[in-house]
Amino acid sequence: MRQNKYSAGKLTVEIVMILLAVAFFFPLYLTFVNGMKTYNEVITSTVALPHAIQFKNFATVWKQLNFAGVFMNSLIITVASVAGILIISSAAAYQLVRTPGRVSQIIFMMILSSLVIPFQTMMVPLVKVAKDLHIINTLYGIIMMYWGFGIPMALFLFHGFIKSIPRELEEARISTAAGRPGYFSGYCCRF
DSSP states (O other): OOOOOOOHHHHHHHHHHHHHHHHHHHHHHHHHHHHTSOHHHHHHOSSSOOSSOOOHHHHHHHHHHTHHHHHHHHHHHHHHHHHHHHHHHHHHHHHHHHSOSHHHHHHHHHHHHGGGSOHHHHHHHHHHHHHHTTOTTSHHHHHHHHHHHHHHHHHHHHHHHHHTSOHHHHHHHHHHHHTSTTBSTTOSOBO
């Protein structure tokens, strides 16, 4: 029977990990503990536990920040951005891979070349263009900007993935589905 020896190296690693965990969770502890204190308690004893727990600070911040509205904006931006990036880049990658040729290669390389441009060089022109198009401070403006910055990398990843799928698999599926009644145009969706 094999016994695990508890060495000094393992003990050192565990102590370092525990210290790192404490260091990472300490700001979270301060946030919640100080959120339940009065202003005077925060000033006099930042690390100590509150004398009387109160939640009105959280309610005040929730109202002042309009947290529900801010959260909804973030949700809309995230869902629309990710969905748009996935749909556009997957469709474009499929088209570029399945129609090989000089034009597809040029388009793919042009899109990939945008990945090497640092964001800092585009910040000022981007804001100016957004202002000229009247899409600054709008949800659809930020969504379109996220599409512009996210599609090149997603297209690169989808391009590599679709290249790894043999064309014979698609042809086999189309020929199998075309012979079955109830399928439309060889796709596997029933109508």
